[in-house]
Amino acid sequence: MKHKTKVISVLLCLTLVLFVFPLGVLAQEGAEAGDSPIPLEPGYDYTRFKDAGLTLNVYNWGEYISDGTDGEHIDVNAVFEEVTGIKVNYATYETNESLYAKLKSGGAEYDVVIPSDYMIGRLIEEGLLAKLNYENIPNFSMIGQQYKGRDYDPKDEYSVAYTWGYVGIIYNTTMVDKPVDSWGILWDEDYKNDILMFDNSRDAFAIASRLLGLPINPENTEQIDQAAAALEEQRPLVQAYVMDQIFDKMQGGEAALAPYYAGDAVIMNAANPDLSFAVPKEGTNYFVDAMCVPAGSPNQEAAEMYINFMCETAVAMDNSLFIGYSTPQLEAEAAMPPEVRDNPWLYPPAEVLENTWTFNVLPKELNDHMDTAWNDMRTQTGAGGWIIVLGLVLAVAVIVVSFVLRARKKRQNEY
Amino acid sequence: MGTKVMKRVYLVLLFSFLYVPIAIMIAFSFNSEKSRTIFGGFSFRWYEQLFRDEMVLSALALSVFIAIVSAVLATLIGTMASVGINRMGRISRSVTLNISYIPILNPEIITGVSMMLLFVVAKNGLAGLAESDVGALAWLAKNLLGIPSLLITHITFNLPYVLFMVSPKLRQMDIRLYEAALDLGCNERQAFFKVVLPEIMPAIFSAFLICLTYSIDDFTISYFTAGNRQTLPIAIYAMTRRRVSPEINALSAIIFFVILAIILVANLRERRGAYKGGRILPAGK
Numbered sequence: 230m231k232h233k234t235k236v237i238s239v240l241l242c243l244t245l246v247l248f249v250f251p252l253g254v255l256a257q258e259g260a261e262a263g264d265s266p267i268p269l270e271p272g273y274d275y276t277r278f279k280d281a282g283l284t285l286n287v288y289n290w291g292e293y294i295s296d297g298t299d300g301e302h303i304d305v306n307a308v309f310e311e312v313t314g315i316k317v318n319y320a321t322y323e324t325n326e327s328l329y330a331k332l333k334s335g336g337a338e339y340d341v342v343i344p345s346d347y348m349i350g351r352l353i354e355e356g357l358l359a360k361l362n363y364e365n366i367p368n369f370s371m372i373g374q375q376y377k378g379r380d381y382d383p384k385d386e387y388s389v390a391y392t393w394g395y396v397g398i399i400y401n402t403t404m405v406d407k408p409v410d411s412w413g414i415l416w417d418e419d420y421k422n423d424i425l426m427f428d429n430s431r432d433a434f435a436i437a438s439r440l441l442g443l444p445i446n447p448e449n450t451e452q453i454d455q456a457a458a459a460l461e462e463q464r465p466l467v468q469a470y471v472m473d474q475i476f477d478k479m480q481g482g483e484a485a486l487a488p489y490y491a492g493d494a495v496i497m498n499a500a501n502p503d504l505s506f507a508v509p510k511e512g513t514n515y516f517v518d519a520m521c522v523p524a525g526s527p528n529q530e531a532a533e534m535y536i537n538f539m540c541e542t543a544v545a546m547d548n549s550l551f552i553g554y555s556t557p558q559l560e561a562e563a564a565m566p567p568e569v570r571d572n573p574w575l576y577p578p579a580e581v582l583e584n585t586w587t588f589n590v591l592p593k594e595l596n597d598h599m600d601t602a603w604n605d606m607r608t609q610t611g612a613g614g615w616i617i618v619l620g621l622v623l624a625v626a627v628i629v630v631s632f633v634l635r636a637r638k639k640r641q642n643e644y
Numbered sequence: 645m646g647t648k649v650m651k652r653v654y655l656v657l658l659f660s661f662l663y664v665p666i667a668i669m670i671a672f673s674f675n676s677e678k679s680r681t682i683f684g685g686f687s688f689r690w691y692e693q694l695f696r697d698e699m700v701l702s703a704l705a706l707s708v709f710i711a712i713v714s715a716v717l718a719t720l721i722g723t724m725a726s727v728g729i730n731r732m733g734r735i736s737r738s739v740t741l742n743i744s745y746i747p748i749l750n751p752e753i754i755t756g757v758s759m760m761l762l763f764v765v766a767k768n769g770l771a772g773l774a775e776s777d778v779g780a781l782a783w784l785a786k787n788l789l790g791i792p793s794l795l796i797t798h799i800t801f802n803l804p805y806v807l808f809m810v811s812p813k814l815r816q817m818d819i820r821l822y823e824a825a826l827d828l829g830c831n832e833r834q835a836f837f838k839v840v841l842p843e844i845m846p847a848i849f850s851a852f853l854i855c856l857t858y859s860i861d862d863f864t865i866s867y868f869t870a871g872n873r874q875t876l877p878i879a880i881y882a883m884t885r886r887r888v889s890p891e892i893n894a895l896s897a898i899i900f901f902v903i904l905a906i907i908l909v910a911n912l913r914e915r916r917g918a919y920k921g922g923r924i925l926p927a928g929k
Binding site: 304 | 650654677678680681693698699760761763764767768789869870871874879881882883885886888
């Protein structure tokens with residue numbers, strides 16, 4: 230008995246050690262700078278900070294970089310550390326707004342961030358981004374012309390595109406017979422309770438606005454109210470308002486129709502071939518996530534080196550394949566496996582993209598109005614409200630029954 | 645008869661409510677698919693990926709590090725404070741204790757935001773004070789937000805729990821035991837370490853465990869004060885835009901079994917100790 234517990238304790242300690250051991254091993258990787266395990270563009274000196282002991286703080290979306298976990302693609306940060314000798318401190322966020330809060334509050338310092346289009350516009354407006362020195366980013370030349378000079382950064386001074394995509398309708402071909410070519414199908418009574426909808430205000434309002442022929446970036450509060458009325462009208466038909474739960478619901482055939490991003494449609498289609506994707510004729514939202522350097526970054530040149538590295542063909546390709554979103558780096562696009570490159574959802578013909586708009590920064594007044602309208606709409610849903618009532622009734626019933634039983638038992642014992 | 649069945653049903657319901665979600669999570673950690681609803685087949689895929697995912701592992705390492713260091717320090721500081729508070733007069737003691745409990749009642753988000761503001765102000769102040777870019781002040785100004793700020797916040801929100809658990813135990817303790825130790829030739833330090841400390845040790849140990857748990861669990865406060873670092877809960881939360889990877893199921897399953905094993909071993913040892921010492925009831929009762 231005694232020995233047994235001792236053995237167990239030792240085993241436990243070993244498990245703990247094993248548990249923590251890979252951390253140390255992984256930290257050791259990348260100590261040797263110089264040789265690169267992947268092909269790089271010639272003529273760029275990646276080793277100039279080799280002995281400076283720099284740490285680069287990178288802040289990116291969650292699950293938004295090739296990290297080598299699938300065993301097929303490279304671990305981008307590890308390779309960067311190996312090639313340059315610069316250490317990467319990598320952290321992740323879930324919304325543009327939380328990134329904004331971090332940068333605005335001064336609660337953290339970063340060297341590279343990857344916000345979406347409208348947030349880049351807002352950060353530039355508020356002076357939170359640094360102007361880039363494109364001489365340190367020669368690979369910028371491989372970014373396609375259509376991803377440059379967009380509204381959020383018209384003169385290409387602050388950002389280098391990382392991924393892009395657009396919103397469309399993902400639908401299950403075994404459940405939907407009608408042609409899917411309009412946002413109107415998300416308002417179709419025939420698919421009541423088979424429709425999923427975005428659980429974020431900006432994307433949901435964009436869809437309602439296009440359905441009504443309104444601009445994707447509302448110009449006044451009336452337009453927001455009109456879109457809110459349409460969303461209100463849609464609500465009884467909606468099975469659930471979701472973000473990432475959409476993967477499970479669509480792949481499992483629990484819902485028939487859902488708006489989501491093109492890259493994710495490809496991932497869902499691979500898991501369930503019944504799923505298809507369509508871009509509504511009313512047009513849709515087009516987004517670009519781009520790499521920027523926050524103002525005041527102490528390591529701007531190293532940050533630009535990181536951005537240049539991300540634009541290397543081999544890196545951009547692996548990132549794009551891992552994430553599943555389209556790459557703006559033309560050489561990488563050309564080097565993709567044909568089934569990816571020729572996928573019309575990922576790299577659609579030009580006319581599809583003609584009818585798309587990027588989000589712009591909304592004035593505070595409109596932004597607040599949209600948030601209020603959205604919250605009003607969402608809180609009235611009452612979804613799950615009956616569960617709370619049911620739970621309360623059950624709890625009361627259990628208490629009453631147990632009291633009655635106890636009282637009866639007590640009475641029996643008295644005799 | 646009826647009550648017996650009711651009791652059984654109640655027990656089964658209660659335990660399934662607690663453990664079915666964990667069982668499902670563990671089952672899905674062996675799923676060969678990425679889905680959270682469809683089970684595609686048995687595989688160790690997510691465990692393999694987990695051990696290759698440097699980001700998740702380093703977030704875990706940071707969480708564990710912060711939890712252990714902050715729990716040790718909070719327990720130490722909290723125990724010393726309890727001993728001091730215990731010696732106070734009645735009014736000042738209750739005032740001090742009540743003030744210390746306020747952070748527990750305070751919504752976490754307020755604690756988080758106010759701590760962040762404090763650190764930002766402190767950082768800017770330090771940077772202003774430091775005359776050059778080198779030196780201790782400049783280093784602190786540069787590195788305050790991150791591990792140091794996380795540690796300070798975690799110690800801060802852990803402290804009240806230590807006071808909460810250790811103070812009552814101290815007050816319960818018979819003061820005559822301590823006096824007897826003095827009478828029998830201990831000096832004050834010896835009396836504290838040989839008599840008082842063993843008496844309150846169980847409370848200190850539970851306080852330490854509670855601190856560990858709260859520290860590993862904490863999301864809201866860390867979210868604001870982590871600077872450019874990330875703890876495990878923050879890393880998991882950031883995955884929600886794309887998809888929370890099933891690696892997290894695998895990691896949670898491992899954590900569950902490690903904790904289960906620790907609890908089992910702790911219980912076994914306690915039982916053995918109790919029999920061996922022939923002391924089933926705590927002394928002094």
